Amino acid sequence: MTLKLHSVSAVISSDISLIDIELEVEAGGVTAVIGPNGAGKTSLLRAICSDLILSGGVIKLNDKATSQWDAQSKAKLLAILPQRSSLEFPFTVVEVVTMGRIPHSTSNIQNRDIVNKALALVDCNHLAARSFINLSGGEKQRVQLARVAAQVWDAVDGGERCLILDEPTASLDLAHQEMVVRMFEFFAAQGVAILVVLHDLNLAAKCANQILVLKDGHSAAIGTPEAVLTEAMLKEVFSISAKVISNPVNGKPMVVT
Amino acid sequence: MERINHRSVMLFLLCVLPLIMLVYLSVGPSWIVPWRLFSLLGDNANIEPTVIREATIVSAIRLPRVLMAAFVGACLACCGAAMQGLFRNPLADPSLIGVSSGASAGASFVIVFGAVWLDSSQVLGLSMVSIGAVAGAVVAVFLVYKLATDGYGTSVITMLLSGVAISAVASALNSMFSYFADSEMLRRINVWEMGNLDGANWERVAMIAVVAAVLLWRLPKHALALNAFLLGESEARYLGINVDWVKKELVLLTALAVGISVVISGNIAFVGLVVPHILRGFIGPDHRYLLPSCALAGAMLLIVADMIARTVIAPAELPAGILTSLVGAPVFFYLLVKSKSLNNPERL
Numbered sequence: 361m362t363l364k365l366h367s368v369s370a371v372i373s374s375d376i377s378l379i380d381i382e383l384e385v386e387a388g389g390v391t392a393v394i395g396p397n398g399a400g401k402t403s404l405l406r407a408i409c410s411d412l413i414l415s416g417g418v419i420k421l422n423d424k425a426t427s428q429w430d431a432q433s434k435a436k437l438l439a440i441l442p443q444r445s446s447l448e449f450p451f452t453v454v455e456v457v458t459m460g461r462i463p464h465s466t467s468n469i470q471n472r473d474i475v476n477k478a479l480a481l482v483d484c485n486h487l488a489a490r491s492f493i494n495l496s497g498g499e500k501q502r503v504q505l506a507r508v509a510a511q512v513w514d515a516v517d518g519g520e521r522c523l524i525l526d527e528p529t530a531s532l533d534l535a536h537q538e539m540v541v542r543m544f545e546f547f548a549a550q551g552v553a554i555l556v557v558l559h560d561l562n563l564a565a566k567c568a569n570q571i572l573v574l575k576d577g578h579s580a581a582i583g584t585p586e587a588v589l590t591e592a593m594l595k596e597v598f599s600i601s602a603k604v605i606s607n608p609v610n611g612k613p614m615v616v617t
Numbered sequence: 618m619e620r621i622n623h624r625s626v627m628l629f630l631l632c633v634l635p636l637i638m639l640v641y642l643s644v645g646p647s648w649i650v651p652w653r654l655f656s657l658l659g660d661n662a663n664i665e666p667t668v669i670r671e672a673t674i675v676s677a678i679r680l681p682r683v684l685m686a687a688f689v690g691a692c693l694a695c696c697g698a699a700m701q702g703l704f705r706n707p708l709a710d711p712s713l714i715g716v717s718s719g720a721s722a723g724a725s726f727v728i729v730f731g732a733v734w735l736d737s738s739q740v741l742g743l744s745m746v747s748i749g750a751v752a753g754a755v756v757a758v759f760l761v762y763k764l765a766t767d768g769y770g771t772s773v774i775t776m777l778l779s780g781v782a783i784s785a786v787a788s789a790l791n792s793m794f795s796y797f798a799d800s801e802m803l804r805r806i807n808v809w810e811m812g813n814l815d816g817a818n819w820e821r822v823a824m825i826a827v828v829a830a831v832l833l834w835r836l837p838k839h840a841l842a843l844n845a846f847l848l849g850e851s852e853a854r855y856l857g858i859n860v861d862w863v864k865k866e867l868v869l870l871t872a873l874a875v876g877i878s879v880v881i882s883g884n885i886a887f888v889g890l891v892v893p894h895i896l897r898g899f900i901g902p903d904h905r906y907l908l909p910s911c912a913l914a915g916a917m918l919l920i921v922a923d924m925i926a927r928t929v930i931a932p933a934e935l936p937a938g939i940l941t942s943l944v945g946a947p948v949f950f951y952l953l954v955k956s957k958s959l960n961n962p963e964r965l
Binding site for chain 1: 848
């Protein structure tokens with residue numbers, strides 16, 4: 361199992377904690393985490409990235425607790441895209457994406473090749489020489505996506521790769537949301553495990569083979585999109601009365617309000 | 618701005634720096650033509666009074682001073698670049714965020730209380746004072762970092778206000794120490810108040826040369842880590858960088874270099890702000906090239922500033938710190954106005 365959370369608990373703030381989260385993300389699997397604002401989605405990712413100290417349970421990457429990994433070997437296998445970026449220095453797009461190769465000791469030529477491919481994957485080749493700080497919000501997000509893609513581009517010794525993304529589609533237009541779905545397929549096909557926080561339930565249904573629903577820090581439901589996305593769950597967790605119908609395009613469940 | 622290849626910039630700086638040093642050695646109240654410098658330094662047999670006088674001017678006064686200016690300038694510019702990486706903010710300058718003030722307070726503390734506690738009227742040596750200065754600088758960097766920085770970056774306002782607060786505390790301490798100090802101590806404490814290179818001698822050159830060597834050996838090893846830092850502290854950790862260790866080493870290195878610079882030449886402001894800012898415009902923010910370029914350009918800037926400072930109202934001298942401030946303050950205002958995080962209420 362690439363990523364495994366066993367009864368994970370952590371204190372987020374005085375009035376909310378993560379309680380007893382169980383989760384397994386297999387190689388080649390895409391797991392979407394959904395839930396209302398403040399349910400603990402980002403905190404769950406921070407716990408996996410060791411940014412949040414666990415009060416109980418264990419998180420394993422390739423059957424070894426994340427705390428046991430040395431930082432560099434872990435970074436070769438596990439790439440994380442945070443929700444917001446705070447880069448305010450005038451790096452070019454290529455320089456930002458090349459930083460994804462910092463943990464690796466591949467040659468400059470190899471790195472340049474990987475960076476170009478990663479940029480192509482997120483439709484950013486035309487931005488390569490531009491300064492990152494002058495990009496639009498959506499362009500910045502795509503460049504950061506390319507950076508984490510470059511970080512886990514090739515299989516390495518030491519285990520299966522894992523990609524963790526916090527709302528990667530937040531400022532993307534529809535065409536580029538589709539691009540993210542294709543990016544997931546591209547990496548999943550290579551055996552990369554993907555864990556992604558999404559707000560768009562229909563996008564989650566489309567790209568994930570497993571959905572984890574968080575509410576107030578605990579796991580409200582977990583399973584296939586068909587099993588999880590039910591009218592009862594939407595009522596209970598999101599407090600909305602919505603219909604779930606079959607998506608006429610891909611046959612997945614679709615939430616209509 | 619269009620970037621220039623970093624190799625061309627470094628080559629240019631490498632070629633121009635020795636030329637500027639030669640000019641520095643020639644210029645002054647008594648003008649010595651550059652091509653005579655080498656024969657003056659190499660020739661000990663000539664006992665003609667004018668030759669001995671000129672040889673003494675060059676070897677005992679101008680040569681140590683130009684080397685000190687070069688090393689101090691290199692240290693300050695590199696520290697500026699490293700701190701800006703650490704704080705993820707182009708406004709982090711050792712003099713602005715209170716590190717220089719912290720160092721001067723630490724130095725004054727040692728001068729006054731060292732003498733009191735050790736019950737000796739003799740003034741303590743440079744090495745003890747340096748330890749005080751470095752300790753003061755470490756406390757200052759650490760305080761500002763704790764106060765102003767969170768996982769997403771540095772609050773410019775908190776950072777600058779911490780700098781103001783530390784400077785205020787340091788100047789209060791300095792005044793208090795001055796109250797206890799005798800006249801010899803007072804003279805030494807006053808040196809920190811304005812950056813000046815007129816105290817140059819070979820002992821000080823050796824000290825700052827060692828510090829510069831340590832700085833230029835260790836800092837470039839963290840160039841990639843500093844690049845990753847600019848993405849964010851968590852992002853750097855996700856890229857496999859041992860963030861806590863790198864942070865500690867950067868704090869210690871910058872405090873060491875700023876502390877020693879303050880002890881030997883006082884508070885020379887804005888070099889650490891101006892040099893990295895200008896170079897980033899030319900070659901971009903990649904620390905692998907920025908740090909060595911900063912060392913060369915910082916050395917150059919301080920040599921030129923001191924050359925102007927000691928010739929413009931000759932035979933009297935201005936402190937070089939006044940000139941660097943005259944250049945640096947407008948750049949600071951420009952950066953402050955441009956600062957995105959300052960205009961972003963979320964980051965206040």
